[in-house]
Amino acid sequence: MATLWIKSPLAIWTGNNDDASGGFVVDGDKIVELVASGGAPSCHFDDVFDASQHVILPGLINAHHHFYQTLTRAYPDALDKELFHWLKALYPVWAGLDEEMMRLSTQLASVELLLSGCTTASDHHYLIPHGLEHAIDIQVQETEKLGLRTVLTRGSMSLVKTKEASASSYHSNRATNTG
Numbered sequence: 001m002a003t004l005w006i007k008s009p010l011a012i013w014t015g016n017n018d019d020a021s022g023g024f025v026v027d028g029d030k031i032v033e034l035v036a037s038g039g040a041p042s043c044h045f046d047d048v049f050d051a052s053q054h055v056i057l058p059g060l061i062n063a064h065h066h067f068y069q070t071l072t073r074a075y076p077d078a079l080d081k082e083l084f085h086w087l088k089a090l091y092p093v094w095a096g097l098d099e100e101m102m103r104l105s106t107q108l109a110s111v112e113l114l115l116s117g118c119t120t121a122s123d124h125h126y127l128i129p130h131g132l133e134h135a136i137d138i139q140v141q142e143t144e145k146l147g148l149r150t151v152l153t154r155g156s157m158s159l160v161k162t163k164e165a166s167a168s169s170y171h172s173n174r175a176t177n178t179g
């Protein structure tokens, strides 16, 4: 894979005392050299990207997502509702979650995250209907393709229908699978 010198950013944060004011060289998805202010890489590089109008930060981390919900954000019956009413409006829709929806929602959420500077996300997925037992596998496939780092969890949900139980159990996802 080609090496690229991301040269002289407007600002850069390394999280330590290393001077990378001159940018850095990447080989694929790996940083192979930091370049000090006014310097040039000592390693070979194939191309240069002028970062003088860019600020470089480490990727952001989203610690709590539900990728599949990206598909129902604008569902009319659920708009502007309190949590329990929002859930009641959406559960019948989510009951029809299938493989294509799982795949598309994972793609959409991943692209949105990456475009906003987020490179790592934790998805708390708890809808595993019959026929979609491989939901987490789909997430692994799609996020790997897009290059989003993930911590995927399989959550659980109470079947109790009382208002208090359903609402309070909503955020009781338990991580049983990480990777």
Ligand SMILES: [Zn+2]
Residues within 6 Å of the ligand: 064, 065, 066, 124, 170, 171
């Ligand atoms: Zn949640």
